[in-house]
Amino acid sequence: MSDREPPRRRVPAPAKPPRPRGAAQRQPGPGARPVRRPGAGRVPAQRPLRLGSPRPRLRLVGLALGLVLLTFVVRLLQVQAVQAGTYTAKAEQNRYVVHTLTAERGGITDRNGVSLAVSEDAYDITADPTMFGPGQLKITDGPERAAALLAPILGQDQATLVKKLRPADRNSRYARLATRQTPQVWKQIKDLKSALAQKTGTVNVLAGVFADPSSQRVYPNGDLAAGILGWVNAAGQGGGGIEQMLDKQLAGKNGKIRYAQSGGREVPTAGSAETPAVPGSDVELTIDRDIQWAAQNAITEQVEKSKADRGYVVVQDTRTGQILALANSPGFDPNDLSKADPDALGNAAVQDAYEPGSTAKVMSMAAVLQENAATPLTHVVVPNRLHRGDRLFQDDIDHRTWNLTLNGVLAKSSNIGTILATGQLGKTQPEANKVLYSYLRKFGIGSYTGLHFPGETPGILAPPQKWSTSQQYTIPFGQGFSINALQAASVYSTIANDGVRIEPTLVRGTKGADGRFTPAPKPKETRVVSAKTARTVAEMLESVVDDEQGTGISARIPGYNVAGKTGTANRVDPATGRYRGYTSSFAGFAPADKPRITVYCAIQNATSGGYFGGQICGPIYKKVMEFALKTLQVPPTGAPPANLPVDYKP
Secondary structure, three states: OOOOOOOOOOOOOOOOOOOOOOOOOOOOOOOOOOOOOOOOOOOOOOOOOOOOOOHHHHHHHHHHHHHHHHHHHHHHHHHHHHOHHHHHHHHHHHHEEEEEEOOOOOOEEOOOOOEEEEEEEEEEEEEOHHHHOHHHHOOOOHHHHHHHHHHHHHOOOHHHHHHHHOOOOOOOOOEEEEEEEOHHHHHHHHHHHHHHHHOOOOOOOOOOEEEEEEEEEEOOOOOOOHHHHOEEOOOOOEEEHHHHHOHHHHHOEOEEEEEEEEOOEEOHHHOEEEEOOEOOOEEEEOOOHHHHHHHHHHHHHHHHHHOOOEEEEEEEEOOOOEEEEEEEEOOOOOOOHHHOOHHHOOOHHHHOOEOOHHHHHHHHHHHHHHOOOOOOOOEEEEOOOEEEOOEEEOOOOOOOOEEEEHHHHHHOOOHHHHHHHHHHHOOOHHHHHHHHHHHHHHOOOOOOOOOOOOOOOOOEOOOHHHOOOOHHHHHHHOOOOEEOHHHHHHHHHHHHOOOEEEOOEOEEEEEOOOOOEEEOOOOOEEEOOOHHHHHHHHHHHHHHHHOOOOOOHHHOOOOOOOEEEEEEEEEEOOOOOOEEEEEEEEEEEEOOOOOOEEEEEEEEOOOOOOOOHHHHOHHHHHHHHHHHHHHOOOOOOOOOOOOOOOEOOO
C-alpha cells in the first residue's frame, strides 16, 4: 500500500431548485448580493470596428498648408524682389531721419583783427508732430498744451505753434518751431521737459520737442559799421553789406547727418552716416574800428545838431585805395532789426546819388591844368553875374568884380570863375564839354567804383551831346550830375596819389578753414592826370584851407598842411524830385605835401543852424582827420605851405 494519500474527489453542491414562475421576488436586505437577472452574465456578440481611410483628410490638410505657404512665398517675393526698393525706402523713411548740419559762418574783423561780426552757439527748436497725437499722449489736446508752455519761452503766438504741432500732413515727423535760439532758451525747454517727465501722473507734452545745433550772428559793437557789415536774415543768409556781398564765402557748406530713430530719439546701436559741415571763411576788412568809431560819432553828432536828413563820412588810404571808415547817420543795430528804421538800412554812402556841388570843381581844375588851358597864376576876371545860355549865373555870395588867379577861383569857390576857366578846354562850348566829360569819366563819375557793394549806385552822368543848355555851365561846378560819397572821396584820393586812381577796396583778404590767409585781388589802377598836374592841384587845395580868403579855414589842423575843398549844392528832394535844401560837403587829404589820408564828409538837408559845407562839414573833417593821423601815427612833414596867390591887382 502506497504511502501516498489518494486524491480526494470534489463533490458538487446540490443544485438549487428553480423558483416558481410568478413567485414574488424578495428585496435584498442590507449587505445582500444583487440579484442577477436571467441572461445578465452573457455578453452579446459585437461587430468589429472599421476605421475610415486617412488619405483624403491628409490630402486636404496638405493642400491647405500648401496654399498658405504659397501665399507667404508670393508675398515674400513681392516684398524682397519685385518691390524691394519701394519698401526699403518706406522703411528707411519711417525709421531714418536726416538733419542738416549748419556750417559755422565765418567771422568778420577789421584790419587789426578786432571782431566785428561773430557766430555764437544757438539752437533750432524742432518737434515731431506725430508724438503729440492721441496715440502717443493718450490725450486729444497735446498740441495745445505744448504750445501753451512753449509760446512764452519762444516769444511766439500760441496759435502759430499749434498749427506747426498739428500739421495738415499727419505723417509729417518734422516741424521747425523756432530758429537760432540761445542756449538759455533751449535749457529752459529741457528743464521743463525733465520736470514733466519726473512728475507722476502728468503727461509729458514736451516729449516730442528737440533741438538742432545751429549758430546765431552777433555784432559785438552794436551799430558800429552796421552799414558796412549788413546783417543775416532768418534764413541764415546775408541780408545786406559784406554779409550779402560775401555770403558764399562766409556761409561755408552745410553738412547732414542720417540716423535711425525710435519715438523721436536716436538709436545709438543702429549707426549713422554723417557728411561734416565745412565752416565759412573769415573775412578781414580794410577798415580800422577806431577810425570808424570816430567818423561815426562825428557825423552822428552833427546830423542831430543840424536836424539833417542824413550824413556820411568816408576815410580812405590815399596810397592803397583801402577804405579806413565808411560811416553813416542815422544807422541801425544789426542785432535787433525790429527797432531799425527801414530808411536807415543799407549804406547810404554808396547808395545815395546826389549832386556834389563845389567839391567837384577839383576835377574841372585838373582838366584845365592837364590840357594846358591855364595855370594856377592865370588871371580870371570874375564879374558879379555871368550870362550863359538861358541862365544868369552868380556865386554863392553877392560881390563886386573879383580879380582872381585860377588858384583864387578854387580857393573862393567861384562858380562864375569855374565856368570861364573850363570854357577854355575847347574852341567851342561843345568841344569843351567833350573834354570835360572825358576827365569826369576818368575820375570814375558815372561808373561803379569797383567795390561791388550791394545796392551801390554809379551816379548819373549824361553824355555831353545830351547836356542841356544849362548843364553845359553847371556841370563844371558840380550841378547837373550825381555821384555817391565814395566816388567823391576817390576823386580826392586820385589827386593825392599823384593822379593815379586806385579802385576803392573794403576787403583785405579771407582766411579759410585751414587757417590760410588769401589776400584780396589787387585793385585796378588808372592814370587820370599827370603827377605834375596832381601836385599842382594839391597846392591849390592848400589855399582853400590856409588862405584867409579860402572857404575851408575851419578844417585847419595845427602842424599839418591840409588840402581841402568845400561844397554847398542845391539838393534834389528824393520824395518830390524838386530842389529843396542843400547838400553840404567837405573833401580833402593830409598831409598836403605828402598825402596819406583822404576824408570826405557830406550832410543832406541841414535845417538847423548853418548849411554851408565849410561851416558844418569842415569841423567834422578836422576832427576825423586829426584822429586818423594820430591813430596811424602819421607825422607832420614840416614842409612850408605853397601859399599860391589868390588874387591879383589889375
